[in-house]
Amino acid sequence: MLAYEYGSDGRMALREKDLPRAAEGEVTVDVVAAGICGTDLKIARGEHRLFPPGTVRVPGHESVGRIRENRSGRADLEPGTPVAIAPNIACGQCPPCRKDLGPLCEDYTSVGLTFDGGFAEVVRVTARGVAGGNVLPLPPGLDLVTAAMIEPVAAVVRGLRPLRLTPTDTVLVCGAGPIGLTAVVLAKQAGVRKIIVSQTSAARRELARQYGADETIDPRAEDLVERVFELTGGIGAEVVIAATPVHQVFTDAVRAAAKGGRVNFFAGLPSGKGEVTVDANLIHYRELLVTGSTANTAADCAEAMEIVARAPEAFAALITHRVPLREADHAFELATSGEALKVLLEPQT
Template sequence: MRAALLRGIDQLVVEEVPDYQVAEGEVLVRVRSCAICGSDIRIMHYGNPRVHFPQIVGHEIAGEVVEVGEGVKKFKPGDRVAIGADVPCGECYWCQNGMGTNCAINYAIGYQFPGGFAEYILLNKLTVIQGAVHHIPDSLSFDEAALAEPLACAINGLEMSSLGVGDTLGIIGAGPIGCMMIEMGRYMGATNIIVIQRSLSRLETAKQFGADHYFLSGDEHLIDKVMEVTHGEGIDVVMVACASPDAQELALELVRHRGRVNFFGGLPKGSRKISIDSNLIHYKECMLLGSHGSLPRHHHKALQVMEKGMVKASQYITHRFPLSEIHKAFEVAESHQGLKVVVNP
């Protein structure tokens, strides 16, 4: 089969690799769609402790089951399935108590396990039992279903931040997940949604998703404007959905008393350490937290949400490329020319 094999830092090569052999409890899937995530770009440029070269990356996946191993009852050939990234080990304290994103092993598709930038993906027995592998609703295409993975991460982050009815939601970073948070946040009860973005072009793109206010992060009057549209109170929940130390520092200026700040976007290797006035946390009695990844239940919820049209997945897909043009696909994704870039192997 053909696959995009990451042989080392910035060494992504499309080549023939051995076909998978399906063993007991495993499921072989013909990959139809695999979207590019910002973390895929970081892995390509900087590596990751969980990724050992050579490896097939890519973890926002949808495809069709072509073969199942002995003992598999949940899936059969012909089933359309969406596949999430995180795979709980199922044995540690965190996994057994429903908090698999804190698992010390932290298995994931496209990290320890081969990913979806290939014609086929083999789901091992652990992934089939513990991972996010769910049937795709009839109304969703493969491309749309692949986006259940990033939407699941957004749901996890908003859920952890205790977003409630009547809250003001602030989103710093209007990339694909930031825009998903606009739609998801509205259904979770946010009545005032503020989007803050560095680039004007991406801010304009985000306007189609229906937030209440849009501001450029470089605006020297930004804090005053946010206070004006929140009646001097600040923001209940601030989601930092970008990889920026400046944005993380800004969030604590914008959050209201007893509000929540979520450092949702991880910082790339070599980023500067943030500097914060801890008195902002002390006197505001605000809560600072982080979230990453998702649980299988979030992935299932994401598919349900998209099936109902609450988050319109098709709006996020701006570019499609065959596997043979994966280098161009990565270039487009990294340039932020659009929103989601999908590779169709």
């Protein structure tokens, strides 16, 4: 089969690989679509902690398709069944897992991160993943292409959960890529009072308005923090989401928060370059809650699947490019260009 693989030379390339086969308890999936996200771009740059020098592995953790082989015994996973794959597989027994911190599992495995993923014609899901509910049959009527948004939506669902959005909140989203725009959609669905989006691209600021932002800010043209306080009558934003991997964004996220505000550091910075300057006195005297979030669980993906199924058009619109797997180099160029939102690789075309 054809796969887009990270090689021992630290480069992504198309390669022919043996077709994976399902062992006892496992399934294999014919991949219909696999999304490219910031994590994959970080892998391609050789900056991901789970891809140390010498790693040979197929990335791709936002994958959907149809069951090819089913050796799990599950009747709802018969061949041909359309499914989404929740990539992060937890043991369910360690201390983090017992606290619903599956992405921090002490025996963590993940499709496309610790073993071969969806940038291939066929992907295998381990027995632990199948038993843990990481293979999700799609609800009737939800097409496979739109379902490729389930995993990124799940990541945003997890990031927003501790922020406890309420109708009296002003929400500041820093970054209007697929994650930031998804946060805008979910905040709008939660009925918050006002949504402000900070984004350098004029085209993406316009998209943010189309998705529900009440105000947009170009942080290169005006002071982000000052403008947020102007727009909120001197109060600041009750909720701030740092959804772009820019060091200054994390600093400004804390500064823009209202008293008692909740801040989420969603984006991840490159390995070894994660230090940012944050005014601890602001956290102390404003009694801010600063949270981090990483990845998602199978339960998060199941919740996201319901969200996407209720409003598929909102999430389908984030998919701007669909590229055959054999043109994966071009797909990654699009994903890094800034002109695309969500880029999908399609191995079956």
